[in-house]
Amino acid sequence: xxxxxxxxxxxxxxxxxxxxxxxxxxxxxxxxxxxxxxxxxxxxxxxxxxxxxxxxxxxxxxxxxxxxx
Numbered sequence: 239x240x241x242x243x244x245x246x247x248x249x250x251x252x253x254x255x256x257x258x259x260x261x262x263x264x265x266x267x268x269x270x271x272x273x274x275x276x277x278x279x280x281x282x283x284x285x286x287x288x289x290x291x292x293x294x295x296x297x298x299x300x301x302x303x304x305x306x307x
Contacts, residue, residue, distance in 0.1 A: 267280065267281055267283065267284025267287070268281065268284075269281070269284065271298075276297055276298050277295050277296060277297055278296040278297070278298075278301055279296075280296055288301075288304050288305070289304070290304075
């Protein structure tokens with residue numbers, strides 16, 4: 239069981255690394271939503287392109303205002 243868990247964890251890490259490389263190659267921005275707080279975690283480059291200050295908290299509402307008029 240432990241070996242299966244280790245292999246599963248390694249496969250997940252490998253998959254995440256491939257996703258990051260693909261997103262960077264495509265100049266795409268990956269983001270994460272904290273469902274409890276309703277705040278987004280944006281990579282610095284994506285935050286800059288959406289005109290957010292580095293310390294600014296990005297909420298669902300502020301993101302909607304930014305991307306949809």
